[in-house]
Amino acid sequence: MDFAPSEAVEHFRSEVRALLAEHFTDAVRDEVNRTGTIHSWSLHRAMGERGWIREALPEAQGGGGRDPKELAGLFAELELAGAPYDGLSNVVMVSSVLAHVGNDMVKRNVLPRLLSGEALVCLGYSEPDSGSDVAAARTRAVRDGDGWRIDGQKMFTSVAEESEWIFLLTRTSADGPKHAGLTFFLVPMSTPGISLQEVRTLPGKRVNITFLDDVHIGDEWRVGDVDGGWQVMLVALSFERGLAGGVRDAERTLRVVEEWAHRADVDGRRPIDDPVARERLVRLAIETEVADLLTGRAAWVAASGALPGTEGAAARLFASESFTRAASWAIDLAGPEGLVRRQGAPGNLTGFFEQCYRLAPGTTLAGGTSEIQRNLIAQRSLGLPRGR
Amino acid sequence: MDLHLTDEQRDLIDLFATVADRAGLPAAVREHETLGFAPELWEQLVAVGAPGMGVPADAGGGGATLLDLSLAAETLGARLAPVPLVEHVVAARLLARHADVDPAVQRAAIEGSAIATVALRPAGEDHGVRLVPGGAIASWVIGLDDDQLVAVHDGPPDVAVPNLGSAPLADRALGGVGARTVLARGDAARAAHDAAVDEWRTLTAASLVGLGLGALEIGRAYVIQREQFGVPIGSFQGIQHTLADVSVGLDGAQLLARKAAWALDTEHDDGATLAAGALVFAAEQAQRATERVLHFHGGYGFMQEYDIQLFYRRAKAWPLTLGAPSHEYARLAARRYGPLPEPMAR
Secondary structure: OOOOOOOHHHHHHHHHHHHHHOOOOHHHHHHHHHHHOOOOOOHHHHHOOOEEEEHOOHHHHOOOOHHHHHHHHHOOOOOOHOOOOOHHHHHHHHHHHHHHHHOOHHHHHHHHHOOOOOOOOOEEOOOOEEEOOOHHHOOOEEEOOOOOEEEEEEEEOOHHEEEOEEEEEEEOOOOOOOHHHHHEEEEOOOOOEEEEEEEEEEEEEEEEEEEEEEEEEOOOHEEEOOHHHHEEEEEHHHOOOOOOOOOOOOHHHHHHHHHHHHHHOOOOOOHHHHHHHHHHHHHHHHHHHHHHHHHHHHHHEEEEEEOOOOHHHHHHHHHHHHHHHHHHHHHHHHHHHHHHOOOOOOOOOOHHHHHHHHHHHOOOOOOHHHHHHHHHHHHOOOOOOOOO | OOOOOOHHHHHHHHHHHHHHHHHHOHHHHHHHHHOOHHHHHHHHHHOOOOOOOOOOOOOOOOOOOOOHHHHHHHHHHOOOOOOOOHHHHHHHHHHHOOOOHHHHHHHHHHHHHHHHHEEOOOOOOOOOOEEEOOOOOOOOEEEEOOOOEEEEOOOOOOOOOOOOOOOOOOOEEEOOOOEEEEEEEHHHHHHHHHHHHHHHHHHHHHHHHHHHEEEEEHHHHHHOOOOEOOOEEEHHHHHHHHHHHHHHHHHHHHHHHHHHHHHHHHOOOOHHHHHHHHHHHHHHHHHHHHHHHHHOOOHHHOOOOOHHHHHHHHHHHHHHHHHHHHHHHHHHHHHHHHOOOOOOOO
8 A cells, every 4th residue: 555646647637737837827817717618729729739638548559558647646646737628628538538439530530630639529418407307308309300409498507618529318219118218429519509508607608508409310410229338428428537626626625724813904913824724725735635635546446447436426425525525614714805706917815715616516516416426426336225 | 855665675575465365355354353353364464574673683673664664554454453563563673682581582473473562551569461453362572660661471362352442452451560770770771662652653553554544545446336326325425525536635645654664773763753743643533434435334334244443443442542633742742842830830
């Protein structure tokens, strides 16, 4: 048993930090905040140019086969810098699926453009009526000659506004169990009938409602078997490979708040000199260490070739719940100044506390709600029976 | 990070599990709740070399690492083993680090023919230490008396102060009684004592992880078979979600306790910090686990007859022997942020 960080991971993380210093400047951060799009092209292309996106795929799928621990390290640095990574995580996940079950056409025409960093893909899973119950999707795909006609809506589609394709979960059969009537398609966003409605989340980040009205595509855009969508979904899950974000927000908060607590004056005293604040910071430091260990465990399981299902769920659940508590406490610690929204010049802490408080509710929802993670752990890890 | 256990480590876990299971634990704990000590179990541990396992091989011990000791502590903790093995191995390691100690004493500590313990808090002005873990049955008590680290040999009282954890706690004296050896003075004394208490923190964290996992297993088994409203109560989300949180928290505590042991073994700078963090975190996770599992038993959990109350009491008692958690947090904060400034008038 060894808890020393691997040299390869530490080296890669330092490379990521260097790239962030060069490409995730204050000006870029400002632009990301202004548009709300959870993506930065300059950052993404820089990673693509270094081959990091291609390397994220397992070697068996023609990728660079970077160790899942290195991948986890990449996302860790992005998170700690507050950099947007939805585009990257979509690309990594969908590319892995396409490399595994995609046909020759997508492998030739789509995959290289995803792996080079030139193009993005968005995820079409959630709908207005189905989030956690993802298999209840109602967006309908019906045979139309040699191709398909698709009608429906997708909800919370992040980076759709920058994506060339949508990885779309549809219903192709309404008879029988809901899991058995699903089919995936990769649909070009330029296909007539697709439109977006911008949605602003609480922290100002943009997601979309994606409307599909009388969308016609050829069968070459189908991914996996007809009515075999659930199997494709499981393939997608198996390629989660450790973790892709959503686990370092509390750690980032700790670093920022610790540094701030040494400098700030709140009601005539430095917060770091308040014994109550110190105890709470120490608690957060311990929780951050635990979150790091749980994340590391998931990456270690993935690196051994196994699917880190419950380990990934445990890490996400613990880290996001920890951040939610930390965000509420941190803004309280800051007092009235904590309420002020960031205006203009980045690089100072104005707005940090307020932004954290707005971000927090999303972290226990995205990538599977806390309740879904708990169901998974209870049923798979503890063997408790499903409720009726 | 590599979380594999070696074959030797798995064998170690099996060995301690077998010894504890043969002793009829955790249920058999009840026979020993007055004194909090099971002499037959201690003899079994003596027979497998447990008391001296953590003393370096070149000092005549088993050469086990603190990580190995943590695995043993976790295994015994899951079964609430009523023996002060944690205190004894910490004391034995401490004695082995001081060349002045009589070889006969070192041998007795390694063999376990005499039980040794460490007083976790310094003695008062009267040279007395209150509520020493293992103090009711230990022949040797090592502790800080003023600016000296002393080892005192004195007949154990063989009577415990009745307490929540049914542990062999007793008040002991570090001066004016028995045979007294000074192991170190001044800064060296404090440093040696701190290091020993950090080992105690690490091993107690591991014990609490074991206790918590033991409680979780009791809870899991109960809610699967207990039915209400025509279904197992384990199918209700309220129960599933809480047990999932408990499970995740204990997994985290286990990783943290093992990392602390590894860090102390490899002399990492943050070993002491990790040990202290591991203890407070494991304590809270074990307390939540036992409190919730007792609750999920409904009224049965509130009966002495059901075993979960044995876990519930010890989850609180074991870590509280060291001191109030707020004091541990303050210590950690001082480590991380420096001392608090002098109080300012507000």
